[in-house]
Amino acid sequence: MLATETLYTPYNGAVLLENPLLNKGLAFTEGERTAFNLQGLLPHNVETIEEQTARAWGQFCQFKTGYFAPYLPAKYSGY
Template identity: 65%
Template structure:
């Protein structure tokens, strides 16, 4: 469940879901809403100094929890557009081999 970005809810899995899907011990104990996750992710995002580092961070979120990725972008679209689109995506393409983390599922 945690390996599928479209199904992964991160720390938003309820106690019952954690029990049903055998996720106990694999996630932080606290259950968070998607908004709480997005706020925590936003604070972490702001800690990155370069646009390429922000891009890598967002791609990692997208690769692990697409719901969180799209909520974060929705909440901060104006700030994130230059990072997930031009000009940063061009630099990310040029440095693809260097910043590659994992393959995206089709």
């Protein structure tokens, strides 16, 4: 379940994006991008965390049959 509480952070701009615990990538809403001074630092489109996860998983699955397949560790070959 996603948290709905507000989290205060003193960071904004590029410093916020450098923090992996606070960086939501494309999931920052337009309001959050304005509040945290992220304009111009992220692409214009907004994706939810779920959409980002699905896209990343799809890209990972392409490695199974693509050029990088021989380089995947055996523990990932079952996915």
